[in-house]
Amino acid sequence: MQTGGTEVAYLKSIQECEIISIEQIAPQIFDMWVKNDVLAAQARPGQFVHIDCGDATDNFLRRPISICDVKSNAVRILFEVKGSGTAALACKKAGDVLDMLGPLGNAFTVLEQYRRPLIIGGGIGIFPLYLLAKQFSEAQVFLGFRCCERVVMEQDFKNVAKELHITTDDGSYGYHGYAVELLERKLAAKEGDIIYACGPLPMLRATKALAEKYNVKCQLSMEQRMGCGIGACLVCTCETTSKGANHYKRVCKNGPVFWSDEVTLNG
Amino acid sequence: MADLRINIAGVELENPVVTASGTFGFGREYGEFFDPGELGAIAVKGLTLNPREGNRSPRIAQTPAGILNSVGLQNPGVENFIKFELPDLKKHSAKIIANMSGNTIEDYCSMADRLSGTEVDMLEMNISCPNVKQGGVAFGTDASTVHKITSEVRKYAKKPLIVKLSPNVTDICEMAKAAEAGGADALSLINTILGMKIDIHTRRPVLANNVGGLSGPAVMPVAVRMVWQVASAVKLPVIGMGGIMSAEDAIEFLLAGASAVAVGTGMFKNPMLPVAVKNGIGEYMDQNNIKKVSELVGAVRVYE
């Protein structure tokens, strides 16, 4: 871009992403690899892409989807079909080109002093946790699903985690109950030095409470309806607290990952 | 090359493309995608006298060809704006429009007074806010209130004063004339149209605030009509906005009588939109042998 005769390199631009593969792996769940050098080079665990799902009439807003995995020049995303945007994405074919912004948001904090993480996820919240689990050799992973047929990425996580625990709400696969119950057992046994969580709000609330009870550091990845996705429009806030005062922070820019003692989880 | 410069109330913009208040923050985020110096002006996030936290989330809902928002004016307050945002904004050639919101006429007067002593180029008064002294009815929905607030704020405003009109009225021309009589230097329109979206599965509104402001392509025909009516009714320059997604859309606003246009919600789909709109207006002018953008302003040939 020219400004006053000098070349200015802007940090960000729209990323054109060619779909390498798209596959349905469970009811309503799609697994997609797209080719893009910038996303692949920059993506860190916990970040997301903001995807233009098509025409401005039905899908005016971009959809935020987590980066699940990365290889040299490609990134992997998994998404569940919920409404019109994800339905439009599910109809795409290899060779189609998607318009994405990213990588956006902060990322999970991975620190040298915490190498024995307890990673807990539920439903679509498990996807960003895969790239995170890959950063560790001693990750213990707890994944909660509604029922057997919705269990996905089991083999992927098995390959990278030291231990993998699958739970289902109805007991049709793995442990019958909630993933947080297994998390608590580990915490009670003094295992793990940090917790990372992404999933439905009740899971995040329970995880935050456990982190406080056992006095373990904990990061939560939050979800909220987004507008611009880059921090300008202030629509995707979550309530945070510091020094007794509550403030709304931007999930897309200050998050999606927050320390559990920072967020109130009140909306 | 087409001459895109345009003069609004004595302030010369390099080009007629402005970013709409509340959609562009203070320019930092979109400033990573394009040089804000490409813009004619930047209308900053709506400021209040004191910092404001805004409403609970969800604050956005998608609707056909648009969105509803209920941010509730989250902003750092006028002093923090002056201290932490304005110096960086002034590094660009784009003119800075300080957008002001308040709940009393005194709020607006204090802000106009304070901001007049800074480097902002223009003041924009958002009168879609609830007037707490009058039961929370928006200032901008009653002509006598519009006249009163404009003439009061006028006394403190040492910079060109833009009054931003609410579309949630029966007769927008009445409001425009009241603002003109009160001493406004320019008008901007439209602000968002009040709307609601209900999730039929949960039977709850999508917005935590229940209702919110509609923007995006859905509102554009209403906005163009209002700009045309207002531009025909008053002598003041008009900044037109509402649903602009392309240079073609922006040219409609110019033809309807807007001297400049603001791009807002459209950036959520295409972050480069303001630059595309600016370039597209230039191309249209070159193709149609139009030398100055002012030749387009109000040039619609309406039927008798």
Ligand SMILES: Cc1cc2nc3c(=O)[nH]c(=O)nc-3n(C[C@H](O)[C@H](O)[C@H](O)COP(=O)(O)OP(=O)(O)OC[C@H]3O[C@@H](n4cnc5c(N)ncnc54)[C@H](O)[C@@H]3O)c2cc1C
């Ligand atoms: C940071 C982040 C990461 C995410 N990562 C993933 C992921 O990896 N895989 C995945 O399947 N889903 C993920 N989600 C949720 C996903 O964004 C929503 O399911 C999706 O936007 C719904 O769009 P739709 O067109 O299917 O639904 P519609 O109901 O048609 O969507 C309407 C509008 O509401 C928004 N919306 C609806 N539900 C949600 C929600 N739960 N969260 C945020 N916005 C919502 C949409 O973005 C859209 O703007 C993530 C959300 C966030 C905030």
Ligand SMILES: Cc1cc2nc3c(=O)[nH]c(=O)nc-3n(C[C@H](O)[C@H](O)[C@H](O)COP(=O)(O)O)c2cc1C
């Ligand atoms: C998220 C959001 C926040 C907004 N905040 C403000 C604001 O603080 N002050 C204001 O005068 N208008 C505000 N507006 C209205 C816009 O400036 C503009 O008038 C309106 O959105 C119509 O233009 P558009 O369809 O191009 O967005 C906001 C709009 C949106 C979408």
